[in-house]
Amino acid sequence: MQTRRRQIEDVASTLFSSRGYAATGMRDIAKALDLQGGSLYSHIPSKEAVLAAIVEEAAEAFHAAARPIAERPGPAPERLREMVAAHVRVVTGGRERAKVFLFEWTFLGEERRAAISRSRAAYQGYFERVLAEGVAAGELAAPDPKLAAVLVLSAMNAMAHWYRPDGPLDPDTLAERYADLFLGGLQATHERMP
Amino acid sequence: MQTRRRQIEDVASTLFSSRGYAATGMRDIAKALDLQGGSLYSHIPSKEAVLAAIVEEAAEAFHAAARPIAERPGPAPERLREMVAAHVRVVTGGRERAKVFLFEWTFLGEERRAAISRSRAAYQGYFERVLAEGVAAGELAAPDPKLAAVLVLSAMNAMAHWYRPDGPLDPDTLAERYADLFLGGLQATHERMP
Numbered sequence: 001m002q003t004r005r006r007q008i009e010d011v012a013s014t015l016f017s018s019r020g021y022a023a024t025g026m027r028d029i030a031k032a033l034d035l036q037g038g039s040l041y042s043h044i045p046s047k048e049a050v051l052a053a054i055v056e057e058a059a060e061a062f063h064a065a066a067r068p069i070a071e072r073p074g075p076a077p078e079r080l081r082e083m084v085a086a087h088v089r090v091v092t093g094g095r096e097r098a099k100v101f102l103f104e105w106t107f108l109g110e111e112r113r114a115a116i117s118r119s120r121a122a123y124q125g126y127f128e129r130v131l132a133e134g135v136a137a138g139e140l141a142a143p144d145p146k147l148a149a150v151l152v153l154s155a156m157n158a159m160a161h162w163y164r165p166d167g168p169l170d171p172d173t174l175a176e177r178y179a180d181l182f183l184g185g186l187q188a189t190h191e192r193m194p
Numbered sequence: 195m196q197t198r199r200r201q202i203e204d205v206a207s208t209l210f211s212s213r214g215y216a217a218t219g220m221r222d223i224a225k226a227l228d229l230q231g232g233s234l235y236s237h238i239p240s241k242e243a244v245l246a247a248i249v250e251e252a253a254e255a256f257h258a259a260a261r262p263i264a265e266r267p268g269p270a271p272e273r274l275r276e277m278v279a280a281h282v283r284v285v286t287g288g289r290e291r292a293k294v295f296l297f298e299w300t301f302l303g304e305e306r307r308a309a310i311s312r313s314r315a316a317y318q319g320y321f322e323r324v325l326a327e328g329v330a331a332g333e334l335a336a337p338d339p340k341l342a343a344v345l346v347l348s349a350m351n352a353m354a355h356w357y358r359p360d361g362p363l364d365p366d367t368l369a370e371r372y373a374d375l376f377l378g379g380l381q382a383t384h385e386r387m388p
Contacts, residue, residue, distance in 0.1 A: 020214030154352030155345045185379025
């Protein structure tokens, strides 16, 4: 059963991701829940606290998905492929929460913003690390692992804008095609992965 | 010399791209320009009209940059490389306007939104067309040219969020590295472009 808090976060995610955090008031959240403003404050202290809760939970979901794959041994191309699938699943599994995490986190207050900024850097670091390990093992050619990580994360994150559950491709197929492009590129002369 | 209208659009781009269209009022735009609200209305009829002007000019800039390259003959990998450079130049050359075009256009009224939606599809079509031509010529392997176009455009568009003019890489270097990744991928076994 959904708790009240979860309901508040769901409604706030919808509003923050559609019109933006700055354009959403506590009153809008209360109205969407059919609550009195005062009653809403008995569940959450402020609009920023709701944003923080959504962003922190989303950050945890991303870390939980990718970190174990980055930290285990194994061929880098294979692990990258799995990390792409894991990331795409989190984005497409909760697009509104993902959009708030990815594009509205900058509205957090200074302290929380600094913490999330570190968390985002650490997350990107999993991809950089596996890319660098792949280069060291002679499996990958990535002259700039950081920029390669930014490219693939940017492309996947944009799915929060365009992915539709009733679209032609399911999340795992999307992830597979993105991983094919990211790993193999477009050149017809390439040797392909087995 | 900057016209008043251009000043209004610049200020509106800054506000729309930082706090979002929905959270910005005509009053905020007037205030940032040190104008009375009434005086602002003598230059522009509504907030949506400013958004429309910014979005339509940005759309023109993107089309003018990529269309001539897509429509001329020549090897597809080379043209894609130039289209990536052209797109990155537009994004990084006016990040605030690009951000408004890319991420706030959905706030346009129905009619204008439909027009911009068609314009965006046509723009993406240039990339799909060159990818398909490359496949037909045996220069590229792109089983899904549409998704490949979405991937590279998403990755480039995210630069509107993170690119900084004082960062370590200039736009042309960024574009070159993105084109390398997009065309050549990461596999160490690849034959590389000359």
